[in-house]
Amino acid sequence: MKTILYWFKQDLRLHDMQGLYAIDSQNRLLPIYVFDPRQNMHTEYGFPKMGRRRMCFLEQSVLALQQYLRSSGSDLLIFEGKPEEIIPKLIDLYAIHAIHTEKDIAPEEIQVQSAIQEQIHIPIIEFESRTVFQEQDLPWSIHQLPHMFTEFRKGIEKHIGYDIEVMPITHLPTLPEIDFTTHIEHVWSGPKYQHWSHHPKSAIRAIGGEYEGLKRLHDYTFGTHAIATYKETRNGMIGDAYSSKFSPWLATGALSARQIIYVINEYESQFGANDSTYWMKFELLWREFFYWTLKKYDKKFFYAGGIRGKKEKHSWNQEVFDSWRFGETADPFVNAHMKELYLTGFMSNRGRQNVASYLIHELQQDWRIGASWFETTLIDYDVASNWGNWMYLAGVGNDPRQDRVFNTKKQAEMYDPQGVYQDLWIDELMAKNDY
Numbered sequence: 379m380k381t382i383l384y385w386f387k388q389d390l391r392l393h394d395m396q397g398l399y400a401i402d403s404q405n406r407l408l409p410i411y412v413f414d415p416r417q418n419m420h421t422e423y424g425f426p427k428m429g430r431r432r433m434c435f436l437e438q439s440v441l442a443l444q445q446y447l448r449s450s451g452s453d454l455l456i457f458e459g460k461p462e463e464i465i466p467k468l469i470d471l472y473a474i475h476a477i478h479t480e481k482d483i484a485p486e487e488i489q490v491q492s493a494i495q496e497q498i499h500i501p502i503i504e505f506e507s508r509t510v511f512q513e514q515d516l517p518w519s520i521h522q523l524p525h526m527f528t529e530f531r532k533g534i535e536k537h538i539g540y541d542i543e544v545m546p547i548t549h550l551p552t553l554p555e556i557d558f559t560t561h562i563e564h565v566w567s568g569p570k571y572q573h574w575s576h577h578p579k580s581a582i583r584a585i586g587g588e589y590e591g592l593k594r595l596h597d598y599t600f601g602t603h604a605i606a607t608y609k610e611t612r613n614g615m616i617g618d619a620y621s622s623k624f625s626p627w628l629a630t631g632a633l634s635a636r637q638i639i640y641v642i643n644e645y646e647s648q649f650g651a652n653d654s655t656y657w658m659k660f661e662l663l664w665r666e667f668f669y670w671t672l673k674k675y676d677k678k679f680f681y682a683g684g685i686r687g688k689k690e691k692h693s694w695n696q697e698v699f700d701s702w703r704f705g706e707t708a709d710p711f712v713n714a715h716m717k718e719l720y721l722t723g724f725m726s727n728r729g730r731q732n733v734a735s736y737l738i739h740e741l742q743q744d745w746r747i748g749a750s751w752f753e754t755t756l757i758d759y760d761v762a763s764n765w766g767n768w769m770y771l772a773g774v775g776n777d778p779r780q781d782r783v784f785n786t787k788k789q790a791e792m793y794d795p796q797g798v799y800q801d802l803w804i805d806e807l808m809a810k811n812d813y
Contacts, residue, residue, distance in 0.1 A: 381406040381472055381554050385465065385479040386454070387487070389507040389631035390439045391588040392446060392547045397478040397505035399545065407551035408472055409447055411440050412465070413458040413566055414490070421750050423694070429754040431723035434571035435586045439630040441569065442587025452550045456566040462493035464564050469498055472554050477502045480631070483673045484761045485680070510635045510666050511538060513673075523674045525776060530667045531660070540659055544640045579802060580722040581617055584626040584757060591627030595638060598622050599645045608654040612661075615715075615726045615799045622658060625758035626724075628665070635662050668766035671776060679765050682746060684774025692744035702737050703751050704810055705803075711790035712736045714803040721806060723757035728793055734771045735784035745772035 382401045386409060389395065401407055417428045428436075444454035457464050468474065481504035482488045495502055506512050513520065517537040524530045576583045584590070599605050604619045614620025627633035639659055646655050675685045682692045700706070704720065705713035715729035725733070730752075737748045749768040753759050769775025771782055794800055 379405055380475040381408060382551070383408045383410060383465070383468060383472070383474045383477045385461070385477055386411045386440075386443065387480045387482070387631070388629070389480045390443045390586075391591070391632050391634065392443075392450070392550075393588065393592070394544045394634040394636050395505075395507060395547065397480070397503070397507060398547060398550070400503070400505070401478065401551055403549050403551055405475075405551050406554045407452060408455065408468070408474065408554055409452060410455045410457065410465075410468065411443070412461045413440075413456070414461060415459065416486075421754075423699075423747050423750055425751070425754050427750075427753060429723070430571050431574060432755070432757050432759060434569075434574035435584060435626060435723070435757045436630060437569040437571060438586030439588075439627075439632050440586075442589060442632070446588060447550070450547070450550050452553055453556070455556070457564040458566045459564045461490055462497070465494050466497045467564075469500060471557075474500060476500055479504060480507045481505060483669065485677050507631060507634065509669055510540075510542070510639060510662060513670075516670070520670065520674050523670050527664060527667050527776060530670075531663055534663060534666075540639050540643065542636050542639045542643065544634070544637050577722045579718075579806075580724065581615070581620075581718075581726070582623045582626070582722070582724050583618075584623070584724075586626070586630060586632065588627075588632045591624070591633030592637075594622075594624060594627065595633060595641055598624070599641055603649070605642065605645060605658060606649070606652060606654055609657040610654070612657070613726075613728045613793055615729060615793065616802065621726065623724075625760070629758045629760045635665065638662060665760070665763050667776075668762040671766060672762040679762075679769070680746070682744065682774075684769040684772065685776070686774045688774050692746070693742060694744050694747055698741050699737075699743055699747055702733070702741060702743070702748075704808060707736070707741070709736060709740075709786050710800050710804055711786045711794065714800040717803045717806050717808060719752075719755050720808050721803075723755055725756075728789070730767070731771065732784050732786050732789050734768055735782070736786055738772050739783045740786075745769070745774070 382405055384397060384407060418426050420426050440456060444456065447454045477500065479502060482491055491502065515538055517533045524533065602619065608622065611620045624633060624638060628635060639662060642655055642658055672679050678685045683689060703716060705716035707713055712733050715725050715733050719725045734748055737743050738745050745768050749765050752764050766775060770777045
């Protein structure tokens with residue numbers, strides 16, 4: 379009998395988990411999660427990498443996973459500390475034969491895993507649990523991945539399609555005998571922000587965890603049929619139903635992209651496909667595209683010149699940046715969105731494009747500080763989508779156009795003609811030391 383350690387990262391669920399299916403039921407399973415203190419370190423710009431609302435959502439997601447595992451006859455050991463210091467100790471203590479874990483694509487996470495591998499003599503077996511498609515299924519090798527999304531989409535739709543099967547967890551291997559007295563040094567002290575209150579005006583009242591993610595998926599599809607009009611409403615900015623809002627659960631892995639497509643396919647089989655159901659898959663494909671693009675370009679994703687390697691001047695003025703992040707610019711449309719982000723941890727896709735364009739092109743600030751602020755504040759922060767979209771708007775990413783500048787005044791006239799959205803947020807007060 380072997381003991382397999384499953385290291386949960388951004389895959390905080392039990393459905394659609396190849397890394398769990400791959401463990402023989404006759405073996406033993408030790409599930410763990412590690413809160414890394416580097417998540418709370420401050421960036422070079424003076425704010426933490428992960429803000430309170432995002433941390434709150436993560437804590438909720440981890441605790442929900444622990445509860446789900448316990449109800450399934452297993453458990454989740456939760457630690458705080460550096461994984462490269464904790465995991466080697468667990469391997470010795472429990473005579474671990476192999477580690478199963480999610481495949482990382484961001485340089486910082488890859489570095490942590492490499493540090494673990496250098497200390498141990500057992501395999502770390504990685505699984506692609508964030509994506510719709512497996513790397514071996516793509517019609518290109520990673521180094522031949524198309525630079526433009528349209529070519530990527532056409533290749534996927536032609537060669538793979540969206541016929542997805544998702545298998546549920548039916549049985550979890552038993553736990554090894556746990557001696558909690560040996561974990562005192564690194565045991566997690568418990569949630570700091572678990573019960574963070576939602577702002578009364580928030581467009582999303584997301585609670586972390588797999589159950590909540592699957593519930594949102596059902597409500598948006600079979601529950602309210604809102605998906606049937608998604609393409610018409612997706613540019614909205616107020617309320618719960620204008621978009622799917624699956625992204626917070628996707629970001630923590632409490633909901634898988636494959637599961638979403640599987641449910642959409644079921645919905646289409648019962649109620650028919652239309653532009654809106656297709657468009658939801660289309661948007662998930664953008665997420666997929668940025669994931670594989672990050673894997674292709676690695677650290678270039680985070681350089682000032684982006685994946686294009688452009689040589690441009692990049693400035694950072696603290697006063698100018700603060701006026702943007704606190705919603706105190708000369709543009710009320712931008713200000714309303716930045717206040718919503720600060721107070722709720724969320725903002726519509728239309729808003730994200732406008733405020734990013736304004737910071738880059740109107741205020742002439744380094745796009746990376748905006749991407750970093752989104753990393754701190756967004757409860758649905760996803761490394762590939764966030765940095766990929768910011769590069770795109772800065773003209774250093776995958777955009778075939780080099781002048782994708784949003785006229786925020788025209789955008790306000792189109793999407794908030796009566797100023798209802800701006801009136802909703804513009805006078806909200808904020809505690810500027812909140813993060």
